[in-house]
Amino acid sequence: GRHEVWSWKTASKESLCLMWQKVKVQLMLSMSFLTALFWYCRRLYSFLAQLLKRWSNYLQRQLIRNLSVLPEVDLLGYSAREWKGETKQAKQMREAYEELFRSCHIKYLRQVRRDNYSVIRAVLFQIFSQGIPFPSWMKERDILKLPEKLLYSQGCNWIQQYSFGPERYTGPNAFGKLRKCMEALKTNWAEISATRDHEERGSMCNTLFSDESKEYKLYEAIKFIMLYEVVEAYEQIKSRDKPVHNLFSLLFARDSSSDPLSFMMNHLNSIGDSICLDQVELFLLGYLLEVKIRVYRLHRFNTEEFQVKYPAEYRREWNEIALLTEDDRYYHIPLFRT
Numbered sequence: 001g002r003h004e005v006w007s008w009k010t011a012s013k014e015s016l017c018l019m020w021q022k023v024k025v026q027l028m029l030s031m032s033f034l035t036a037l038f039w040y041c042r043r044l045y046s047f048l049a050q051l052l053k054r055w056s057n058y059l060q061r062q063l064i065r066n067l068s069v070l071p072e073v074d075l076l077g078y079s080a081r082e083w084k085g086e087t088k089q090a091k092q093m094r095e096a097y098e099e100l101f102r103s104c105h106i107k108y109l110r111q112v113r114r115d116n117y118s119v120i121r122a123v124l125f126q127i128f129s130q131g132i133p134f135p136s137w138m139k140e141r142d143i144l145k146l147p148e149k150l151l152y153s154q155g156c157n158w159i160q161q162y163s164f165g166p167e168r169y170t171g172p173n174a175f176g177k178l179r180k181c182m183e184a185l186k187t188n189w190a191e192i193s194a195t196r197d198h199e200e201r202g203s204m205c206n207t208l209f210s211d212e213s214k215e216y217k218l219y220e221a222i223k224f225i226m227l228y229e230v231v232e233a234y235e236q237i238k239s240r241d242k243p244v245h246n247l248f249s250l251l252f253a254r255d256s257s258s259d260p261l262s263f264m265m266n267h268l269n270s271i272g273d274s275i276c277l278d279q280v281e282l283f284l285l286g287y288l289l290e291v292k293i294r295v296y297r298l299h300r301f302n303t304e305e306f307q308v309k310y311p312a313e314y315r316r317e318w319n320e321i322a323l324l325t326e327d328d329r330y331y332h333i334p335l336f337r338t
Helices: 002-066 075-082 088-103 118-129 136-140 143-153 157-161 174-193 198-208 212-239 246-253 260-266 279-289
Strands: 106-110 291-297 307-310 319-325 331-336
Touching: 075 088, 075 106, 088 106, 118 174, 118 198, 118 212, 118 279, 118 291, 118 319, 118 331, 143 157, 143 174, 143 212, 157 174, 157 260, 174 198, 174 212, 212 246, 212 260, 212 279, 246 279, 279 291, 279 307
Parallel strands: 291 319
Antiparallel strands: 106 331, 291 307, 319 331
């Protein structure tokens, strides 16, 4: 009997040992598999993270390369890079930048693409990035109907000669193109101004102002609004219906813009192509958009024309935006820090 009990215990022990050996092998295989899987997943995660980072950097480089309004840079650093040397002009420009830094609390600037839309781009970018709403007159009227009203109600068939900046386009399709420009302006302005979060609004602006086809529509819409208001003022002057702003008298006093047609042919059609806005048109731009445009004209440093406001007469409730120019042709956006 004792022999049988000992044999049973021995058999049980050997069976358990054999079973454990098998389980141990399985556990070791499973652990090896899990270790290999973990290592593979870790490598895959690292690879995907690197791939995502590279793709993100590529997109960011593409966005920055296409941006027509670049990220902010240090004001004095920009001045030192752009105006090296000891010429009279370089010294004057550096002094002007130092004055902006010291007295006007301008610490940074955003460079704006140097083309013939420069000033309209700088103004509109600030209106959008600050979330400035539509001007009061634009809230009361549907700007989408302005091309139709000008063509049909006021009989201005000559708008078929309207040119779209670098695209020297004229013809019967001008009306349809103008309406698309007005739609782009109204849609983007409404959407961006309704965005309360500053960072989100900035991201929307960067996306919009990195797409040439979209942003050019905005500028052409602004140009057409300028033309429409000039036509309205001209009709009021002829009918003596009601007084118009003094800036229209200045505009019509020029031989090159004595009436709306000559204003379009000699000025508006070339804006974006071969010329920028001049001083009178800057007055008109601020008046129509109901913003006070403060311009720092660095080439007029140490004169009364160093700081100029467009228009000179404005309402207290109008928002203020600022521009910086070295030559009255290309404009940048100054950024204030206290």
